[in-house]
Amino acid sequence: xxxxxxxxxxxxxxxxxxxxxxxxxxxxxxxxxxxxxxxxxxxxxxxxxxxxxxxxxxxxxxxxxxxxxxxxxxxxxxxxxxxxxxxxxxxxxxxxxxxxxxxxxxxxxxxxxxxxxxxxxxxxxxxxxxxxxxxxxxxxxxxxxxxxxxxxxxxxxxxxxxxxxxxxxxxxxxxxxxxxxxxxxxxxxxxxxxxxxxxxxxxxxxxxxxxxxxxxxxxxxxxxxxxxxxxxxxxxxxxxxxxxxxxxxxxxxxxxxxxxxxxxxxxxxxxxxxxxxxxxxxxxxxxxxxxxxxxxxxxxxxxxxxxxxxxxxxxxxxxxxxxxxxxxxxxxxxxxxxxxxxxxxxxxxxxxxxxxxxxxxxxxxxxxxxxxxxxxxxxxxxxxxxxxxxxxxxxxxxxxxxxxxxxxxxxxxxxxxxxxxxxxxxxxxxx
Numbered sequence: 001x002x003x004x005x006x007x008x009x010x011x012x013x014x015x016x017x018x019x020x021x022x023x024x025x026x027x028x029x030x031x032x033x034x035x036x037x038x039x040x041x042x043x044x045x046x047x048x049x050x051x052x053x054x055x056x057x058x059x060x061x062x063x064x065x066x067x068x069x070x071x072x073x074x075x076x077x078x079x080x081x082x083x084x085x086x087x088x089x090x091x092x093x094x095x096x097x098x099x100x101x102x103x104x105x106x107x108x109x110x111x112x113x114x115x116x117x118x119x120x121x122x123x124x125x126x127x128x129x130x131x132x133x134x135x136x137x138x139x140x141x142x143x144x145x146x147x148x149x150x151x152x153x154x155x156x157x158x159x160x161x162x163x164x165x166x167x168x169x170x171x172x173x174x175x176x177x178x179x180x181x182x183x184x185x186x187x188x189x190x191x192x193x194x195x196x197x198x199x200x201x202x203x204x205x206x207x208x209x210x211x212x213x214x215x216x217x218x219x220x221x222x223x224x225x226x227x228x229x230x231x232x233x234x235x236x237x238x239x240x241x242x243x244x245x246x247x248x249x250x251x252x253x254x255x256x257x258x259x260x261x262x263x264x265x266x267x268x269x270x271x272x273x274x275x276x277x278x279x280x281x282x283x284x285x286x287x288x289x290x291x292x293x294x295x296x297x298x299x300x301x302x303x304x305x306x307x308x309x310x311x312x313x314x315x316x317x318x319x320x321x322x323x324x325x326x327x328x329x330x331x332x333x334x335x336x337x338x339x340x341x342x343x344x345x346x347x348x349x350x351x352x353x354x355x356x357x358x359x360x361x362x363x364x365x366x367x368x369x370x371x372x373x374x375x376x377x378x379x380x381x382x383x384x385x386x387x388x389x390x391x392x393x394x395x396x397x398x399x400x401x402x403x404x405x406x407x408x409x410x411x412x413x414x415x416x417x418x419x420x421x422x423x424x425x426x427x428x429x430x431x
Contacts, residue, residue, distance in 0.1 A: 020054040020107075024431065027106050027114060029139040029157070033059055033430040035357075035393035038182050039315065041172050041241065041251070042212075045139065045155065045205055051111035059104035061178035061430040065097040065186065069402075069424070071280045074417030075409075087414045090284045097278050098124055098288065100178035102132075112140025112153070116163075123177050124274035125292040132177075133196040135161025157203040162221075164196050166203070166212050167235045167257045167267070169311035170324045170345065177273035179430060184349050184359060185386045186400040186424040187276045189324060190297050190367045191343045193257075193307070195270030197233065198222055208242030210253070218259045220266045229333070233259040241313075251313040258306040265305055268328070269298040280420040281406070295404065295420070297380055299341040300372045305330030318351040318359075332372060341369030357390035371409075378408040378415075396428040 028049040031037045075087040101121035108114050117134040120126065138158040141149040164171060174188040188194075199216025217223070218233035239253030259265055274292035282291045307328040314321045324345035331338045349361035363386070368379035381404070388398035406418035 020056045023055050023057050024059070025057070027055070027057055027108055029112065029114065029137065030106060033061060033104060033179060034181065035355075035390050035396075039249075039313070039320070041169055042166070042203055042205065042210060043137070043139075043157065045157070047112075047139075051108065055108040057104075057106040057108075059106070059431050061100075061102040061104065061181070061428070063100040063175070063178045063180045063426060063428045065276055066095070066425040067092075067097055067276075067278055067422075068094040069277060069280055069420050069422035071418070071420035073281070073406075073414060073419075074411075075414050076411045076416075078412055084283075084285060086283050086285070087412070087416075088284055089414070090279055090282050090286050092279050097276070098122065100124075100180075100273070102176070102178040104179075109136075110140075111142050113138050118176075118179075120177050120273055123272070124278070124288050125272050127289070133162040133164065135159050135163035155204055155206045157205070158200070159203075160200040162196055162198045164194070165199075165214060165216060165233075165235055165257070166201060166237060166255075167195075167307070168193055168237075168255045168309040168324070168326070169251075169253055169313065169322075170309075173322065173347075175276065176271075178428075180426060180428045181394075181396050181430040184347065184361050184388060184398070185363055185384050186398065186426050187295065187382075187384070187402065188271075189343065189345050190295075190365050190380055190382060190404075191268050191299065191326070191328070191341065192271055192275075192296055193267055193309070193326070195267050196220060197270075199233075201235070208240050210237070210239050210241060212237035212255075218262045218265060220264075220270055220272075223263060226263055229261055229263050231259055231261040233257065233262075233265070239311075247317050249313075249315040251311075253311050254308070255311070256306070256308045260304050262303055262305075265302050265330075267305060267307060268301070269293070276424060276426070277402070277404075277420065280404075281415055281418050283414060297367055299328060299339070299369055300332050301328055301330035301339070301341075303331055303333040303335075304338075318356055320347075320349045320351070322347040322349075328369075335372065339370040339372065341367060343367045355390075355393075358388070360385075360387045362386070371413075374410050374413075376408065376410065378406070381405050381407070394429060394431045396430075398426050398428070400424045400426075 103119040197216035201214030235257040237255040241251035277295035309326040326343040351359040363384040386400040403421040406415040409415040
């Protein structure tokens, strides 16, 4: 609640002290939260508006799911001190999940300088309102009165703050708590590469070519203790993104993220809002807030990690393909040797209708690698079929059939012989 009041206080302070304009209109150098933001990756360098004073754009996102999933496993019984079988799956039925809500604030502070602040009003993991992060995006340096700086900024974008790091392209297509309108499916990838870290990055874009370089503190929040265990994280991206004709768009990027040491790195555990598949493959003691990442896998490479990912994207007319081919290598602090996890993700979507307001699609997702304790190699496979309807550019109704299987987990692991399948239905509003 305190963080919500701070957000509203910022809004009120801008209006009173600077005579800021409150708007629901578009921002320059900005990605729309509605249907227009689909297949938008890095924000473009076209200047789309004239600066005539501070503007505060108030937006929001809302999502509600209906879950009809079943799960099963073949793990042997294992009893804790209270004689509870920790490998017995919790009984789940059909019903509505907790609704998600985001508050989106974008503040145009000067020509080409924008503040972004996103607050989670309702999420599965936290019962209180809390801030995802905030950062400053700079596309112009007019305050320097330098022709050289103006020329450089024609192709450069700077970001500074506590922000979603630009590793890979899948984070542009995932559900971010309530902001689920850009995701053609209900769930995110099994290994969900998403993290908010404190740092800065610079993006270069020209004639379809792009390059990103960034540095952060390496963790989800700041920290001063255990300095010998902390090291900065570095990430980068290179690629090409261009429309070769009116019908054909091609994009190909490669990204890397690396850190030598961390108290707790969260590249694959940075989503504090939670997954969509509630309580799947969890035992009878599970709660929604504690087991908030059900259906995902965090490889646990929390000390040092180097991850690379290749993301091809092709759109021809209404048909689009997105791929995610990823490898992560590293270890936790209590491990003596590094482990490797691989991920394959492929999305095939066909959009149709007068404004591509309908779509159908399929997804295949597989992760495989060594488990931290047993050291054996296991894998998880998911197939999903989805369909959606944009009632308006701000309202999306979508449905998904999902089947996920767990293979080669030890008989003492609750995931042994695990499977969940069924239908998810989700309604999303974003503006």
